[in-house]
Amino acid sequence: MDIFADFAARVAAALKTLYPEASDELIARAVVEPPRDPGHGDLSSNAAMVIAKPLGKNPREIAAALAAQFRTDPDVDSVEVAGPGFLNFRLDAPVWHRVLKSVDLLGSAYGQSDLGKGAKVNVEYVSANPTGPMHVGHTRGAVFGDALASLLGYVGYDVTREYYINDAGGQVDILARSAFLRYREALGESIDIPAGYYPGDYLKPVGEQLADSYGRELLDMPEAEWLPKVKDLALRMMMDLIRTDLANLGVEHDVFFSEKTLHGQGGDIDLTLAWLREQGLVYQGRLDRPKGQVDDDYEDREQTLFRATDFGDDVDRALVKSDGSYTYFAADIAYHRNKYLRGFTHMINVFGADHSGYVSRLKAAVKAVSDGAAEVDVKIMQLVRLLKNGEPFKMSKRSGDLVLLSDVVEEVGVDATRFMLLYRRNEQAMDFDFALVKEHTRDNPVFYVQYAHARTCSVFRTAETELPALDLSPEELSRAPLELLVSPADIELIKAVAQWPRVVSAAALAHEPHRIAFYLYELAAAFHAFWAKGKDDRALRFVNPEDLKLTVARLALVGAVRQVLVNGLTVLGVSAPDELS
RNA sequence: GACCCCGUAGCUCAGCAGGAUAGAGCGUAGGAUUCCUAAUCCUAAGGCCAUGAGUUCGAAUCUCAUCGGGGUCACCA
Numbered sequence: 001m002d003i004f005a006d007f008a009a010r011v012a013a014a015l016k017t018l019y020p021e022a023s024d025e026l027i028a029r030a031v032v033e034p035p036r037d038p039g040h041g042d043l044s045s046n047a048a049m050v051i052a053k054p055l056g057k058n059p060r061e062i063a064a065a066l067a068a069q070f071r072t073d074p075d076v077d078s079v080e081v082a083g084p085g086f087l088n089f090r091l092d093a094p095v096w097h098r099v100l101k102s103v104d105l106l107g108s109a110y111g112q113s114d115l116g117k118g119a120k121v122n123v124e125y126v127s128a129n130p131t132g133p134m135h136v137g138h139t140r141g142a143v144f145g146d147a148l149a150s151l152l153g154y155v156g157y158d159v160t161r162e163y164y165i166n167d168a169g170g171q172v173d174i175l176a177r178s179a180f181l182r183y184r185e186a187l188g189e190s191i192d193i194p195a196g197y198y199p200g201d202y203l204k205p206v207g208e209q210l211a212d213s214y215g216r217e218l219l220d221m222p223e224a225e226w227l228p229k230v231k232d233l234a235l236r237m238m239m240d241l242i243r244t245d246l247a248n249l250g251v252e253h254d255v256f257f258s259e260k261t262l263h264g265q266g267g268d269i270d271l272t273l274a275w276l277r278e279q280g281l282v283y284q285g286r287l288d289r290p291k292g293q294v295d296d297d298y299e300d301r302e303q304t305l306f307r308a309t310d311f312g313d314d315v316d317r318a319l320v321k322s323d324g325s326y327t328y329f330a331a332d333i334a335y336h337r338n339k340y341l342r343g344f345t346h347m348i349n350v351f352g353a354d355h356s357g358y359v360s361r362l363k364a365a366v367k368a369v370s371d372g373a374a375e376v377d378v379k380i381m382q383l384v385r386l387l388k389n390g391e392p393f394k395m396s397k398r399s400g401d402l403v404l405l406s407d408v409v410e411e412v413g414v415d416a417t418r419f420m421l422l423y424r425r426n427e428q429a430m431d432f433d434f435a436l437v438k439e440h441t442r443d444n445p446v447f448y449v450q451y452a453h454a455r456t457c458s459v460f461r462t463a464e465t466e467l468p469a470l471d472l473s474p475e476e477l478s479r480a481p482l483e484l485l486v487s488p489a490d491i492e493l494i495k496a497v498a499q500w501p502r503v504v505s506a507a508a509l510a511h512e513p514h515r516i517a518f519y520l521y522e523l524a525a526a527f528h529a530f531w532a533k534g535k536d537d538r539a540l541r542f543v544n545p546e547d548l549k550l551t552v553a554r555l556a557l558v559g560a561v562r563q564v565l566v567n568g569l570t571v572l573g574v575s576a577p578d579e580l581s
Numbered sequence: 582g583a584c585c586c587c588g589u590a591g592c593u594c595a596g597c598a599g600g601a602u603a604g605a606g607c608g609u610a611g612g613a614u615u616c617c618u619a620a621u622c623c624u625a626a627g628g629c630c631a632u633g634a635g636u637u638c639g640a641a642u643c644u645c646a647u648c649g650g651g652g653u654c655a656c657c658a
Contacts, residue, residue, distance in 0.1 A: 029598090037601070046600060049638080059638080083601045084638065129658065166658055259658095291582050292654055303655075314584065314654095321656050328658050356585045357653045382586060383651075424594075427586055429651060431593080436607095440620050443607060451620055462617045510598090518595060521605080532622035535613075543617050580620065 001102040002113075002501035003095065004043065008032040011047050011087070014069040019062075022051055034499070041080075041088035042495070048085040059085030096494040097482040103497060103560040104478050111504045111567050116157030120343050123149040125350035126246065126253070127164040130238040131175045132200050134245040134405035137352060140381045140430075142405075143421045143573070145350040146251040147513040148379070150571045155508040160344070161253045164335060167235050168259040169328060174198065175238070176231035180218070182207025183230070187216060202241060206234050245405050250414055250573045262334045269326050272334040272369065273319065281307045281368055287315060306333070311364035329361060336362070336376070337369035347376040348511060353429075356380050377511055382429040384421070389435045412437045415574045419446040422572055423517045440580070445521050449565065450577055452524035455531060456562035457578040459542045463555060466543055472555060480556035481549050489530050489540055493557060496526040500564050504571075513572065520568045527561050 012027050030047035048063035055062075063081040070079045070089065077090040103110045125145020128138045145161070153159045166172075178198040185191045186207040193199045210218065210233060218226040239256070246252070262268040276282045285305050289298070305316040306329070319330040339347055347366065351358065359378045366376040386393040386403060393403070408417055416437045423445055424430045440447045463472060485494065499519065507515035534541035542554045569576045 169658055287655055290655055318655060353652050447620065459617055528621055541617060
């Protein structure tokens with residue numbers, strides 16, 4: 001149960017009874033949340049202040065009237081009006097015991113909801129060019145997209161995880177030519193890799209594979225003939241590489257969408273542009289010379305443009321390149337129309353910081369192709385700076401000067417990589433310090449949280465060895481006398497557990513998985529704090545041979561904490577080990 | 582020149598669909614271990630929430646301007 005949502009509904013009902021003239025919309029603005037200062041009670045609502053002005057009433061009077069409604073509520077111990085019109089509730093202990101009970105009943109479903117009502121959401125992330133293995137620059141977006149997709153699924157959205165393969169542009173031709181060099185190398189030639197080609201060793205296996213399959217056959221063909229064959233194989237092998245890298249990071253996709261399939265005569269791009277033309281959104285025109293650094297080969301010319309400015313963009317955008325082929329953006333418009341036609345009205349795109357200038361044109365495109373019916377939320381991942389003991393870090397092992405994703409995972413592990421990248425708002429540029437991430441101290445939130453989980457497991461192990469007569473089966477624990485949990489420490493910890501459903505909903509609505517990570521840290525802190533109290537006061541130990549009933553109740557509490565830690569870590573894709581070695 | 586992100590404690594960062602006395606970790610200074618993992622906990626000091634204006638009952642949070650830091654700016658992907 002979500003005690004906050006529960007009371008929000010009760011407050012809304014009370015408002016409706018007292019002030020039938022208040023609109024639902026207005027009432028919906030009233031929230032119930034934990035007060036910043038715990039001295040103010042367990043729950044706090046701003047309902048009176050929100051509703052006062054539109055109704056032309058005094059907020060404290062409204063608050064007093066609301067308070068009167070709650071005096072008879074059996075779950076409410078006390079309710080008072082404070083400050084400018086806050087409504088502060090103190091709840092009876094049995095309410096907290098019911099929360100605990102619900103954790104036991106729901107288990108891994110505690111925190112799940114139907115917030116999303118089964119709505120289809122498309123989350124597009126990674127979408128790295130298929131020209132080599134994943135490097136660190138891709139990691140943050142990969143982890144973020146994966147966690148966000150899990151989070152949305154957790155609260156009842158129908159999520160599709162998608163990877164857009166940029167397999168149609170000029171860079172894949174270069175990939176093919178680079179692979180062709182490796183092919184000649186595999187046949188015994190000594191090669192020079194020109195600037196602008198992909199120099200990485202990871203193309204050697206492609207060359208060898210080509211030599212195996214074709215022998216010397218390709219050498220006699222003109223480029224136009226061998227290029228498609230080489231490209232095909234290179235793309236397949238690069239995508240395998242990428243999939244492996246992603247799998248090692250625990251990142252998955254449901255759909256790999258090939259850009260290539262949009263091209264070609266009568267393809268999606270043709271159809272989309274024809275449709276846009278019908279809408280009068282395409283025209284021939286000139287753009288102002290761009291400010292800032294301009295390429296040497298810039299040439300002012302008439303272009304085929306999309307009226308992005310009609311949809312809030314700063315300038316209209318080119319659809320056709322000087323060589324007559326479609327721009328990346330043209331394909332992307334078609335791609336997003338394709339998403340819309342597949343039924344996605346909610347789209348989320350996870351981009352790197354270098355794509356921030358692309359956001360407004362993409363939003364414009366989505367509005368245009370869906371007639372305003374679909375929306376895209378673009379999450380920009382700010383830069384990650386790799387450090388080791390505070391010094392900039394380079395680890396070029398296998399490929400040029402790029403640090404590979406697989407190097408990072410190998411060095412610090414999946415859990416630490418994922419958690420640390422999620423332990424920051426996506427808009428915030430971050431430092432990723434290898435030395436710190438590998439540390440097993442409080443500096444490192446990953447281990448702090450995992451340690452809390454391991455400790456919950458340890459409590460159960462101890463209970464089993466110290467009190468072998470005690471029945472700790474799930475059945476017995478679900479009959480635990482929770483009413484014995486009345487100490488401030490007990491209630492405090494239950495309150496931390498009670499936050500979970502609220503945190504999940506808020507994080508999902510805001511598309512901000514980092515909130516989960518921060519919550520888990522807080523829950524872990526609350527648990528560690530309780531643990532330490534047992535050092536001073538034997539009555540607060542989880543396992544207490546002098547009071548078996550209380551021990552069972554406490555173990556039920558510990559079990560609930562463990563469950564929530566697991567639920568949260570699962571959403572983030574981080575493991576919850578039973579012990580740390 | 583324009584656009585996007587950031588500016589909160591010495592450091593790294595939470596808090597932002599407005600809400601009460603602004604939080605955490607690190608670092609600093611103290612303290613806790615016959616007892617469930619001290620990989621932990623407790624206490625203290627530390628702040629003009631970059632600056633200036635505006636919006637209102639109320640602003641770290643919203644708006645505008647300014648100053649710093651990062652990213653981007655036909656055709657590339």
